[in-house]
C-alpha cells in the first residue's frame with residue numbers, strides 16, 4: 130500500500146474542549162484528544178464513558194455543543210463531503226444487501242474511490258478469499274465483521290475509525306486484523322479505535338486514552354499508562370492461596386506482601402534484583418509456578434479498574 134498525502138502538517142484528529150450533552154447528561158465533557166499521522170490511538174472506557182459519541186463527532190455524524198473538532202484539518206460537519214472521502218468508517222453490520230456477494234460489495238465500495246486498494250489483496254489479508262462469492266447473509270458474524278473492515282479500508286483512507294474491530298472474532302481472525310492495522314500504520318494511515326480488549330490496546334496502540342464520564346482519566350503510551358503510580362511494586366501471578374508468610378520474613382523490614390486478588394500477589398517496597406530472586410525462590414519452595422511477574426508496572430486491567438472502578442470489558 131502507498132499513502133496518498135504523506136507529510137501533511139495537520140494531525141489526523143484534534144479535539145479541543147469538546148462538550149456534548151444529551152438530555153442534560155454530559156456524554157463528552159471537555160475532551161482534548163489528538164491523533165497524529167500514522168498513529169494508532171486506542172480509546173478505552175467503560176460502557177457509557179462517551180467513546181461512541183466522541184468517534185461519531187469525529188465522523189461528522191454528531192455536532193458538538195461546544196469546543197472544536199478537526200479531522201485532517203477540516204470540520205467534519207461543515208466539510209462533511211471532503212472529510213468522508215478521506216476517512217474509513219467501520220460500520221457494525223449496517224448497510225449491506227443480504228443477497229449481494231462479499232466480493233461484489235467490496236468491488237462496489239472500491240468503485241467509489243479514485244485510487245482503491247486491490248479488493249482481492251484485501252480479502253486475502255483478512256482471510257476472506259474463499260468467501261468472495263458468498264452472499265452476505267451466509268457469511269458468519271466474524272466474516273461479516275471482517276468484510277465491513279475491508280469496506281472501510283478499500284478506499285485507501287488517510288484515517289480510519291474502528292469501533293471494536295475484533296469483538297467476537299476468533300484468535301486467528303483477530304491476529305489477521307491486528308496485522309492489517311499494523312500494516313496500515315506502516316503505510317502512514319492513522320487509526321482511532323475503541324476496544325474492550327486489554328491485549329488489543331497494548332498490542333496495537335501507540336497511545337492509549339482512557340475516558341470515563343466523558344473526560345480523560347489517563348493517556349500516554351501503554352508503557353507510560355501502566356507504569357504511572359506503580360513504582361515500588363512487584364506484581365506476581367501464581368496459583369491462588371500461597372502462604373505469603375515465608376516471603377515476608379525473607380524480605381527486609383518495610384516491605385509489604387499480600388495476595389491482592391486470587392492468584393495475584395503484590396510486593397511493595399524498593400524492588401531490586403535480590404527481591405525478585407527472593408520472590409522466585411519463595412515460589413520454587415512452594416512448588417508454585419509463576420505465570421507473570423511485573424516490576425513497577427501494573428496491568429492495563431489494574432489501571433482501568435483503579436481509575437474507573439469498573440472492569441475493562443463491556
Ligand SMILES: Nc1ncnc2c1ncn2[C@@H]1O[C@H](COP(=O)(O)OP(=O)(O)OP(=O)(O)O)[C@@H](O)[C@H]1O
Nearest residue numbers: 151154156174175176177178179180181182183443
Ligand atoms: N443519542 C443519544 N441520546 C441520549 N443519550 C445518549 C445518546 N447517545 C449517547 N447517549 C448517552 O451518552 C453517554 C455516553 O454514551 P456513549 O455511547 O458515547 O458511550 P460509550 O463509551 O461508547 O459506551 P459503550 O462502550 O457502551 O459503547 C451515555 O450515558 C449514553 O446513554
